[in-house]
Amino acid sequence: MSMVFMLFAFAQSAAWAQITEQPDPPGRVARLNTVEGAVSISPSDSGAWSPAVLNRPLTTGDRLWATPGARAELHIGSTAVRMNGQTSLDFLTLDDTVTHLRLAQGTVKLRVHDLPDGQRLEINTPNLAFVITQPGDYRLDVNPASETTRVVAQAGSGMIYGDSGSPLTLGSQQQGSFTGTQLVPAAPGSSVQDSFDVWAAARDQREEQSVSARYVPREMVGYQQLDSYGDWSQDPSYGAVWLPRAVPANWAPYRAGHWNWITPWGWTWIDDAPWGFAPFHYGRWAQIGPRWAWVPGRLGPRPVYAPALVAFVGGGGGVNWNISAGSGGPPRPGVGWFPLAPGEAFRPAYRVSPRYITQVNNNIVVNNSVNITHVYRFQRQSSAVTAASTSDFAGGRPIRPDHYKPGAVDLDRAQLIGGGLSDGSVAGQGGRPRGGEGDKGALPPRPDSGEQARPAPVAASPPAAVLATRPVVASRGERRDDRQDNHRNIVAPDRSHSPMARAPVQATSPAAVPPVAPPAPAQIPAARLPELRQAPPAAAIAIPPGRNDPAAREDPGAIAERGAAAQAQRAALRAQQQAQQKAAGVDPHAAGATNPAAPTASDAAAARQARSAAADP
Structure with missing residues (x-):
């Protein structure tokens, strides 16, 4: 009897070993819960596009396309992802620890309620990879015409990676625009809230008041x-x-x-x-x-x-x-x-x-x-x-x-x-x-073609340029398993014409890689923050207070350099606004016209700080 039991146990162990060769399916999915307008889906196991169905689980390999004028909302755990019209969004990886999305074109907003240790949330675009490091409110805009990506952190923080060089730290109430894949600065985008921001904020507020939560x-x-x-x-x-x-x-x-x-x-x-x-x-x-x-x-x-x-x-x-x-x-x-x-x-x-x-x-x-x-x-x-x-x-x-x-x-x-x-x-x-009693029947086998049998209207697919191979920044997947933390603060290169001018950055040596769960960016004294364009306020979202360090002190040369960079940035902005006013038929020199290059309170404060530093070495 003992020999029979041993043989049975051996057979069971062999069966389990064979079963566990294939990994378990993930324990979480995304859900498409709101569709306004025409939204299409291409499932991971099918190359065809069909109308998106509410309540359909979304997982690795699925692709979504929102036609112009459409909007969609989906949830991945406690994270809300909202798509504006003319947006292409792919699920590169969605499992128990990694959410990896690709935004080929269009606009998405993400409301991240929680980001536990060991979780990674990354969005790739044709220009960069953005890794969210803190809960918050984020927006990404990809413009295929200008080949640029804008990243806005209305709350929270994240790291922006290019194909090479040092990653940039994006803090709360900051934004940056880039072209190419080397984090080359681009002209800043608009800071004005649009109807998509208002729509997303209203849905955030309703979710925050949920009784079911x-x-x-x-x-x-x-x-x-x-x-x-x-x-x-x-x-x-x-x-x-x-x-x-x-x-x-x-x-x-x-x-x-x-x-x-x-x-x-x-x-x-x-x-x-x-x-x-x-x-x-x-x-x-x-x-x-x-x-x-x-x-x-x-x-x-x-x-x-x-x-x-x-x-x-x-x-x-x-x-x-x-x-x-x-x-x-x-x-x-x-x-x-x-x-x-x-x-x-x-x-x-x-x-x-x-x-x-x-x-x-x-x-x-x-x-x-x-x-x-x-x-x-x-x-x-x-x-x-x-x-x-x-x-x-x-x-x-x-x-x-x-x-x-x-x-x-x-x-x-x-x-x-x-x-x-x-x-x-x-x-x-x-x-x-x-095995087991009752092993006498089976469910229907896998069909040859997903939902082809379901009567459905013809769905729109993204433009051919979106589906074609594009220079999307490669995944940082090869870096995820290395737990070394070799980040160090360095002086950023001169990018006075960039909306991220002299932004604090973190870099690694060529052999270093970011950890699985990137640490929150180190606190940087307010005196060293760049003159960044402010992101629009997010309704019903508590914005973390700014970081202050009254003891921070810079040498007069650094202050003068920072002031010159800020003046150059405002001069560029002034020229851009004057061109826009002229195109709109407005005299840029008329009364009431904006003058972004005019001295500001921050310029006066910088001058006072320079004089104080010179008097007290």
């Missing part, structure tokens, strides 16, 4: 819409629960939406409701009286995303589970599903490790009776089980509340399939569970 962590993707469509309550059995206010008759969770194959998870539920993300990818569902209630459970700070928290039923032993779905017709092979109840563990239909199963179920107390009987709470409940033909399921066709609901006879002969087991078995390739 008191019940779930902000890192949970999709909580933002819960306030508008439901109410929170306390239940003696489940704790905090959320109840949707208005749902159709005969509604049940996972009954209004469609299925889509999304790599690397496989079959993923995409709900039609505006609030339909968090309640279908985190937590569990319960029935409280006649109503359905979402139970988030005991959530940690970083909940793990799941493609659909359901169990599947269908035919077994090579026998089809034939149903008459939709509007009737002859019976066809079908597949059914139902929501998991509190205490029921999620068993994926894709290859995962035991560690992943523990993490994705860390918000529940497992009901061991399910492990023994393989019977779930809603498995035999007709009002909870939804079914569709395998062709409708695999084709991503819409599922509606009036769709087929299996009867008692159908449910009695239905068997668990596709990883819907509670005995600890792990699913394998093709959606087929590995």
